[in-house]
Amino acid sequence: MDFPSYVNKPVGFDAVTGLADSQPALARHYSDMKNMYLDEEARQKLEDNGNALIYNFYDFGVPEKDSDLAFGTSIVYPGKVGDEYHMTNGHFHTILDTAEIYYCQAGYGMMMMESPEGDVLYKEMRPGQSVYVPGRYAHRSINLSDTETLITFYVFRADAGHDYGSIKEKGFRKIVVEKDGKWEVVDNPRWKA
Amino acid sequence: MDFPSYVNKPVGFDAVTGLADSQPALARHYSDMKNMYLDEEARQKLEDNGNALIYNFYDFGVPEKDSDLAFGTSIVYPGKVGDEYHMTNGHFHTILDTAEIYYCQAGYGMMMMESPEGDVLYKEMRPGQSVYVPGRYAHRSINLSDTETLITFYVFRADAGHDYGSIKEKGFRKIVVEKDGKWEVVDNPRWKA
Numbered sequence: 001m002d003f004p005s006y007v008n009k010p011v012g013f014d015a016v017t018g019l020a021d022s023q024p025a026l027a028r029h030y031s032d033m034k035n036m037y038l039d040e041e042a043r044q045k046l047e048d049n050g051n052a053l054i055y056n057f058y059d060f061g062v063p064e065k066d067s068d069l070a071f072g073t074s075i076v077y078p079g080k081v082g083d084e085y086h087m088t089n090g091h092f093h094t095i096l097d098t099a100e101i102y103y104c105q106a107g108y109g110m111m112m113m114e115s116p117e118g119d120v121l122y123k124e125m126r127p128g129q130s131v132y133v134p135g136r137y138a139h140r141s142i143n144l145s146d147t148e149t150l151i152t153f154y155v156f157r158a159d160a161g162h163d164y165g166s167i168k169e170k171g172f173r174k175i176v177v178e179k180d181g182k183w184e185v186v187d188n189p190r191w192k193a
Numbered sequence: 194m195d196f197p198s199y200v201n202k203p204v205g206f207d208a209v210t211g212l213a214d215s216q217p218a219l220a221r222h223y224s225d226m227k228n229m230y231l232d233e234e235a236r237q238k239l240e241d242n243g244n245a246l247i248y249n250f251y252d253f254g255v256p257e258k259d260s261d262l263a264f265g266t267s268i269v270y271p272g273k274v275g276d277e278y279h280m281t282n283g284h285f286h287t288i289l290d291t292a293e294i295y296y297c298q299a300g301y302g303m304m305m306m307e308s309p310e311g312d313v314l315y316k317e318m319r320p321g322q323s324v325y326v327p328g329r330y331a332h333r334s335i336n337l338s339d340t341e342t343l344i345t346f347y348v349f350r351a352d353a354g355h356d357y358g359s360i361k362e363k364g365f366r367k368i369v370v371e372k373d374g375k376w377e378v379v380d381n382p383r384w385k386a
Contacts, residue, residue, distance in 0.1 A: 001312050003327060010297075010322040066259060067290040067328045069348065097260040103296065103346050104203075119194050129203040130346070134196060135260045153296050153323070155262065155348040 006060045018056070018075040018105065018151035025056035025075070028089070036089060036168070038175060038190060039082030046081060053077055054086050055141075068158035074102070076109065076143040076150040083177040087112075090140025090172060094161025097135035100154060104129045107150035110183070112172055113137040120174050122185060125152065138167060142176050144183050199253045211249070211268040211298065211344035218249035218268070221282070229282060229361070231368060231383060232275030239274060246270055247279050248334075261351035267295070269302065269336040269343040276370040283333025283365060285309075287354025290328035293347060297322045300343035303376070305365055306330040313367050315378060318345065331360055335369050337376050 005022065012021040019025060030047040033054060037043045046052065058072030079086045090112070093100070102111060104125040111131045113121040115138075123131050124144070131152075133139045143150040175188045198215065205214040212218060223240040226247060230236045239245065251265030272279045283305070286293070295304060297318040304324045306314040308331075316324050317337070324345075326332045336343040368381045 001308075001314075003314075004325075006323075007314075007325045007327050010316050010318065010324045012319075013321045013323065015321050067288070067292060067350070069292050069294050069325075069350075071294050071296075071323060071325075071348075095260070099260060099262050101262050101264050101348050103264075115194075121194075121196075121200075123203050125203065126205075128206045128208050130199075130206065130264060131203045132197075132200045132262075132264075134200050153346070155264075155294050157260070157262075157350065 004061065006062070011060065013073050013153070018073045018149065020058055020073065023060070025058055027053055028055050029053055033089065036171065037081040037084050038188070039084065042082040052079070054079070055088050062158040064159040066157055066159045069155050070158040071153070071155045073105070074141050074152045074154055076141055078143050078145050078147055078149065080178060083179070085142050085144055085176050085178065085183065087142040088140050089164055090138055090167050092138045092163040092166065093156070094163045095159060098157045098160040099135045100133040100139065100156040100160070102131045102133065102141070102152040102154050104131070105151040105153055107143060107148040108145040109150035110142040110144055110176060112140045112142055112174065112176065114173050118173060122174070125150070138172065140172060197254065199255070204253065206266050206346070211266045211342065213251055213266065216253070218251055220246055221248050222246055226282065229364065230274040230277050231381070232277065235275040245272070247272070248281050255351040257352040257354070259350055259352045262348050263351040264346070264348045266298070267334050267345045267347055269334055271336050271338050271340055271342065273371060276372070278335050278337055278369050278371065278376065280335040281333050282357055283331055283360050285331045285356040285359065286349070287356045288352060291350045291353040292328045293326040293332065293349040295324045295326065295334070295345040295347050297324070298344040298346055300336060300341040301338040302343035303335040303337055303369060305333045305335055305367065305369065307366050311366060315367070318343070331365065333365060337369070
C-alpha cells in the first residue's frame, strides 16, 4: 500500500519545543498579524523591532476527506502586544459544524471560542487537559504565561477547512488582556455587528 | 448554550497515570480477554491469580455524529500473557474508512494495524509521536515495555463505531511476542482466512 509519510513514519513532536521532526512549521510573525491586535501601533513597533515569531503550527497535507483527520502542534510563544496576550489568528471551520480537539502538552493558555450568533466560551488550558471546541465555534489559542511556550496538539476532520475571513475583518467579540498582572476577558472595541 | 460536560470543563488526564479527572475508566482485565491471546492457558491462570488490569480507556459519550470527535486516553499496563505482550482487543471502525490518531504520551509500544485484505502495518510508539491509523485498518495498541505503562491520547470521528467481531473471532494476522528479550512480529497460528 502507498501511504503518506505521516502514516509510514509517526511524526515526532519535541517535548520541549513542540516542533515536528518531519517538516518545517508554518510560522506567524508580527508582520503576519497586521490589525489583529487592538494596539496596532505596538504591533507595528514589534514588527519593526526584529519581527519575532508569535506562533508555529503544522499542515501535514492530510487529504481533505471527511474520513481523514488533520493534526499537528500549535506553539504559541509568550509575549504581549500592548496589554494583549500572544494569540493565533483564529478561524471558523468552513464546514461550520465540525468540532476540533486540543490536547495541551505544555504551558498555560486559553481557548477563546465564539459562535456566529455571538455566544462566547473560553477555557483555560494546562498540560494534560483536552479542550473540546464544539462545532460552529470560531477558536483561537492564547498564551497566558509570561515565560512559558503554550504547546497544544490538535485534531480536526481533514475536510473541515479554515475560514479566516470574518475574524480577520473584525476579530473576536472578546479579547484577553493583562490587568494588574492577571488575565481579563474584555469586550473588543474593534468588533462591530 | 447547553454543552456536554467535556466541553464545559476540559477533561484533565494525569501525566503519570493517564487517568481522567472527570469519570472512571472502562477497564479490561484478564477475564475480559478470553481467547484473545495465543496462550489461553496462561491467560486463564492470570485471571485465576488476581485477574489484574490489562488496560483502561474512556468513552465520554460524545454524540455519534460525523461532525464530532471522540477522544480519550488508552492506558496499557506492562505485562505478558505467555510470550505475548499486553495489548488491547483492537477493532475495525464500523464506518470502515474512518481514520484514527494516537498521540503517545508515555511508555513504549506499538500500533498493530491490518486491512480486511490482509495488508499489515505496525509502528512503534514513543512519547511525542503521533501514529496515524489510516481508514480501513483494524488497530490494536501493544505495550512493549516490561516496566512502563503505555499511555496514548486518541481521537476519531465520533460516528466511526467499533467493530470488534471479526477480531474477536480470529484475532489479528500477526501477534507480537518477546524472543530473547526483544519484540518480534510473528504469524498468528490461530488466524484463518
